Amino acid sequence: MNMNSLLYNMLFSLQVNYFMKHERTVKRVFIAAFGAETNSFSVLPTTMKDFQASCLIRPEQKKWPAIANDGHSEFLKMTEKMGHRAIRGTLAYTTPAGPLTQLTYETLRDEIIKQLHDALPVDCVLLNLHGAMMADGYDDCEGDFLEKIRQIVGSQVPIGGLLDPHAHLSQKMIDSATILLAYKEYPHTDFAISARKLFKLIDQTTDGKLIPVMRHYDCHTMGAFPTITTPMREFVDQHLMQYPSPKILDCSLIHSFPWADTADAGVKSLVVTDNDEQLAESYAKAVADEFIKIRSQLIQNYDTIDTAFSAINQIKDFPAIIADVADNPGGGAASDATFILEQARKSRLEKIAFGIFWDPFIVDLAYAAGKGANLKIRLGGKASWFSGVPQDMDVEILELRDDAKQYFGDDGDQRSLPLGKAVAMRHGNIDIIVSNLRIQSLSPDCFTEFGLNLSDYTALVVKSTNHFQAAFSRISKNIYYVMTPGALTMDFTSFPYQKITHPMWPIDQ
Ligand SMILES: [Zn+2]
The missing domain is CATH 3.40.50.2300 (Response regulator)
Structure with missing residues (x-):
């Protein structure tokens, strides 16, 4: 091997080493x-x-x-x-x-x-x-x-x-x-x-x-x-x-x-x-x-619908927040349960808003009829026995949005999350947001994006177990966690478990 090819070989192996090392990083x-x-x-x-x-x-x-x-x-x-x-x-x-x-x-x-x-x-x-x-x-x-x-x-x-x-x-x-x-x-x-x-x-x-x-x-x-x-x-x-x-x-x-x-x-x-x-x-x-x-x-005490409504009748700072914890789509519930809506229609609460019902059929009807239309609808109560009784209502279509968003996360790490194809509708003193997607109510955006003014309401009902708290606690100190017979009831004894490993507290005390 002459001097030139020796030098060439040395240079070549230096290059290979450099690339191998660099590639490895x-x-x-x-x-x-x-x-x-x-x-x-x-x-x-x-x-x-x-x-x-x-x-x-x-x-x-x-x-x-x-x-x-x-x-x-x-x-x-x-x-x-x-x-x-x-x-x-x-x-x-x-x-x-x-x-x-x-x-x-x-x-x-x-x-x-x-x-x-x-x-x-x-x-x-x-x-x-x-x-x-x-x-x-x-x-x-x-x-x-x-x-x-x-x-x-x-x-x-x-x-x-x-x-x-x-x-x-x-x-x-x-x-x-x-x-x-x-x-x-x-x-x-x-x-x-x-x-x-x-x-x-x-x-x-x-x-x-x-x-x-x-x-x-x-x-x-x-x-x-x-x-x-x-x-x-x-x-x-x-x-x-x-x-x-x-x-x-x-x-x-x-x-x-x-x-x-x-x-x-x-x-x-x-x-x-x-x-x-x-x-x-x-x-x-x-x-x-x-x-x-x-x-x-750590066992949470829950209000009934009646105790929450009575408490809200006594307070002066509005809006109060009612968490419909058992119908949280973020836990797999359908988000179409009507237990609280049914009671609200009979209650004397002044003005109340609900977010976010899942009912694609009603969303299609509302979009076909258009903003300002008056409709007779049968809302919610459809997915299963956890969803309560469908509600027959006359409603006015207030707003239609398919680009509305809500925000979730810590400062700097916030994500804007789409609210689906959605509609705001009014039935007397009750305003309701309905979407074609099953979405947990995570922030007041799920009302304000539809032009609803939060201070107009005595109570905002959100379908969420706990995630809503991060953003809604900034607008209200009066939060009521209400338990209904919905899909995410905390009464674990009511579920027909076959496979969980016992003992399991609090089922097996
Ligand atoms: Zn989780």
Whole structure:
């Protein structure tokens, strides 16, 4: 070999080394979303059409609608910010309803699995999940999905899964993922912060700086646990936001989702440490013990429709807020229950507004008739026995909007969420917002976008269990959580559970 070719070879290998090193720092990050919160007692099946109406975005689509749980947008932003290469899979998320049809689940699962397979090799996988998805034939969709993802990428590639705390955490999920991390707040105003934290932990794991170990502890408890009031607020601040050791990377509390019948249901603490199994186990147990100590203080007392109406007749600051907690579409209810509307028509409350009824048939009628039209309608009470009696009413069409939005999230992380094809209508002293989509009432925008002036009303009735509180508490101190016989009743003894693991507090005292 002469001097020239020796020099050439040296230069060539220097270049190859440089490119290999440089290429290695540009990670290939596979990002997808697949989520639904399944109410297994709901009679509304979840189909491909429901994903299409909420969020079903293929990789070639550049823009997509914001949803309340869009952790995937944060993953994509962070990937870009770090100079890594995002390889996008499908983003599929939908409004809660009954179990997915088997075809819907397997079609979306296999679509994402194929995208990942085609994208190999990847350095890590980030998934925006929910954690409470069920389908015909699959009680633990996330466990099945994560297991298949693991089979594709092998044992060494980090897999991060972002969860809603209203999840059913399974051993299969823990065994398949590298890190699972749930939002800490309910209302889930911290979805974006949580996504960024998961991204950073997975990124450091990919660099070999962390060796995550997960352990969980089962509290054998179910219920709804808002994080805004004491003592849950302090529990979150003391145990989920700060940790006794720097080796604890994250601690989530899985809150349970009681309106589903599955063996993995229940409250669980979930701890991730840096390569310390014992610490993960002991902190998971310690946090679970702390939760069990306060759980009996967390049972919410609910008003009846009558007690809420009587209380509102005594107050002077308007509008009061009435939460129709059992007809929250965000928990899988139909959002067409008429229990409170029926009583309001008989009550002496001066002026009252309802948001947001789901009744596509009435929306079509209103659009055909036009703004200002007077119609005789039969509203609500249609989806199931949880929906009450349909209401026959004469109404005037006040406003039609198919571009109205409401906002949700923390300052800086707010998302504007579409309100569907919607109509505002008036029946005497009652104004009602009706949409062709099942949408939880998350902010006063769901009234003001239709020209309704909030100060005109004695009460605003919102179909939401707790998420409404983040924005509506800014306009009213008088909030009444009203329990009706709707789909999300808190009387768990009324549900025919077959599969949950006993003992389960408070069902088994
Ligand atoms: Zn949730």
